Amino acid sequence: MEQYPYQPHEPHHREGSGQAAGFGGSGGDQGPERGSGGDDGRGHGRGHSHAHGHGHSHGPAAPVSQHLRKVIAAILVPFTAAVVVGLLVLWPGGAPAHKRTGVGFDRETQQATVTRVVEVSCRSVNASGDTPTGDTSTAEGTSAQQEAKGSCKKATVRVDTGKDKGRTFTEIVQPDQTRQLHQGEKVVVAYEPSAPKDLQYSVADVNRKFPMTLLAGIFALAVVVVGRLRGVMALIALAVSFLVLTLFILPAILQGSNPLLVAVVGSSAIMLIALYMCHGLSARTSVAVLGTLISLSLIGALGSLFIGWAALTGNTDDNTGLIHGLYPSIDMSGLLLAGVIIGSLGVLDDVTVTQTSAVWELHEANPSMGWRGLYRAGIRIGRDHIASVVNTLVLAYAGAALPLLLLFSIAQSSVGTVANSELVAEEIVRTLVGSIGLVASVPVTTALAALVVSADRATGDAPAPAPPVTARGGRGRRRKR
Numbered sequence: 001m002e003q004y005p006y007q008p009h010e011p012h013h014r015e016g017s018g019q020a021a022g023f024g025g026s027g028g029d030q031g032p033e034r035g036s037g038g039d040d041g042r043g044h045g046r047g048h049s050h051a052h053g054h055g056h057s058h059g060p061a062a063p064v065s066q067h068l069r070k071v072i073a074a075i076l077v078p079f080t081a082a083v084v085v086g087l088l089v090l091w092p093g094g095a096p097a098h099k100r101t102g103v104g105f106d107r108e109t110q111q112a113t114v115t116r117v118v119e120v121s122c123r124s125v126n127a128s129g130d131t132p133t134g135d136t137s138t139a140e141g142t143s144a145q146q147e148a149k150g151s152c153k154k155a156t157v158r159v160d161t162g163k164d165k166g167r168t169f170t171e172i173v174q175p176d177q178t179r180q181l182h183q184g185e186k187v188v189v190a191y192e193p194s195a196p197k198d199l200q201y202s203v204a205d206v207n208r209k210f211p212m213t214l215l216a217g218i219f220a221l222a223v224v225v226v227g228r229l230r231g232v233m234a235l236i237a238l239a240v241s242f243l244v245l246t247l248f249i250l251p252a253i254l255q256g257s258n259p260l261l262v263a264v265v266g267s268s269a270i271m272l273i274a275l276y277m278c279h280g281l282s283a284r285t286s287v288a289v290l291g292t293l294i295s296l297s298l299i300g301a302l303g304s305l306f307i308g309w310a311a312l313t314g315n316t317d318d319n320t321g322l323i324h325g326l327y328p329s330i331d332m333s334g335l336l337l338a339g340v341i342i343g344s345l346g347v348l349d350d351v352t353v354t355q356t357s358a359v360w361e362l363h364e365a366n367p368s369m370g371w372r373g374l375y376r377a378g379i380r381i382g383r384d385h386i387a388s389v390v391n392t393l394v395l396a397y398a399g400a401a402l403p404l405l406l407l408f409s410i411a412q413s414s415v416g417t418v419a420n421s422e423l424v425a426e427e428i429v430r431t432l433v434g435s436i437g438l439v440a441s442v443p444v445t446t447a448l449a450a451l452v453v454s455a456d457r458a459t460g461d462a463p464a465p466a467p468p469v470t471a472r473g474g475r476g477r478r479r480k481r
Contacts, residue, residue, distance in 0.1 A: 068452060072286045079293070080272060086265035092251035109204060112189045114181050115168070116156040125152055125172050150175040157181075157203060159189060169201045179206065186210075230278065237274040244270050245342075253338070256329045260300065263338030267296060267345050279353060284360050287452055291352040291445030296341060299437035303340045306429050307333055316423050336426060344434040351389060351438055352445045355382055359449035371454035375446055382442035390435045397431045 153173040159165055173181050181187070186207035192200055223231040249266040253259050271292055279285040307314075314332035315324050324332055359378040363369065369377075398405070401424070408418040418424050 068283060068455060072283055072290075072452075076286055076289065079268075083265060083268045083272065086261075087248065087269060090252050090257050090262055090265060091248060092255045092257070107204070108191045108193075109188050110162040110164075110191055110201075111160045111207060112157050112187050112201075112203075113160055114155050114183055114185045114187060115158050117181055117183045118154050119151050120154045122150050122152040122175070125154065153181060155181040155203075157187065157189065157201070159201065162191070164191075164201075167201075169198070171203050233278050237277045240273050240277070241270045244273075249338075249342070253330060253335065254327055256327075259331055259334035259338040260304070260341075263341045264296075264300065267341055268293070271296075271345060271349065275349060275353065283452060284356050284449075285353075287449045288349075288352040288356040288445065291356065291441055291448055292345075292348050294444050295348050295352070295437045295441035296345065298440055299344050299433055300337070300341055302436060303337045303429070303433045306433060307337055307340075310425055310429060312336060312422060312426055312429065314426070316426060336430075340430050340433055343430065344437055347389060347393060347434075347438060348441055351382075351385060351441050354385060355442055355445040356449045358382075359446060360453060363453040369454075371450040374450035374454060378446040378450060379443060382446055386439055386442055389438050393435055393438065394431055397427050401427050 152175060155171045155173060156168055157171055159167045159169075171181065173179075181203065186209075187203050188205040188207055189201045190204040192202075220235055223235055225231070227234060244266055248269075249262055252262045252266075271289065275285050275289055275292070279288070312333060314334075314336035315321055320332060320335075323330060323335075355378060358381045359374050362374055362377050404423055405418075408421075408424070419428060
């Protein structure tokens, strides 16, 4: 009885289908097989290709040719070197010291616990002992009457950290206060050494460390369970990004460095670390890096143009006012532009990686497809991505500015008046500039990826002549013995 030698089952391949053996399996061990066991992309299978063709859709992309590696390295190596030099030159060595103002976040704080809460008459804890006589037709007058006639809370708070550990003080909580204190509750207290001793401490906020830590743990667990090793690498990349932000970007800006230059260098460092750490050191990732870099450059140029044209100062609320007061040398409009660039980076990474992967998979499914065909197929995928990503970005910014939008709604201002105010204009510029960069990243990255994979087929190693015994039988066929 005649028998066939063993060969993997490939029901989805046709004879002469043009599936290249070099585009399957692991990326690093198939380079030598491209010239001897692959497919030339014209439908002529060659000997030994059957041994590897079955894995093309289950592993990372095949290695590109040596020529393309040199081209990509010629672009990215100088860019990476420039980022490293920028980090070294601009590295701040820590945030500059300043004298605390005691305003907003610029206060000394300690951890504390509410040990006792009792109800008392608001009149008995009123400083003057007199009932307020405000106009009850106004919100202030109504609130004053309620405080005078209502029941207040007298909380005893124990300081748990710092040089005054164990010290207690009392806090009066009015009935209309948003935050009500409860016995056993962990709180954050502000300390003002220049105040009278009885008034040095006051409750500033609730201690949310436990629920926030628990939520972060659930997030990390979900990422690791679903993403496995990729999830672990993503968490490491997230930690590195946070370190770059807190150890480089923020202190460098506070020390007076140009916010735009700092944001560009810092964002580039985050991009390189996150993309290569999560997706590996490969040509596919390098194309995503190039697409992200071009899109970030466009966002920076548009942001700089329209922030200057619209005369946006970046100093629009108490927090930015406090920053400007503490560090007058900071360019607040440059800080606004830096925020636009950093805020767009995360979504850009998602778009560019997705588009690059889509083009690579299309090429592996049909290696004979030219760059125009790859671009057209990839851009069809990208259009769906554009619609969802832009909507996500706009809603994210709208959600962050929802209280502000409610204030304008209460004031019954027209849409034109609302959009013309600097507070809203900043968000509009931030949203539209970021969205333009995201939209542009799709065709840019898709075109780059299509050119790379198609050029790889054209400039790769010269195909070996097909053995006569398999020229007619096609891919994966052998004669009976």
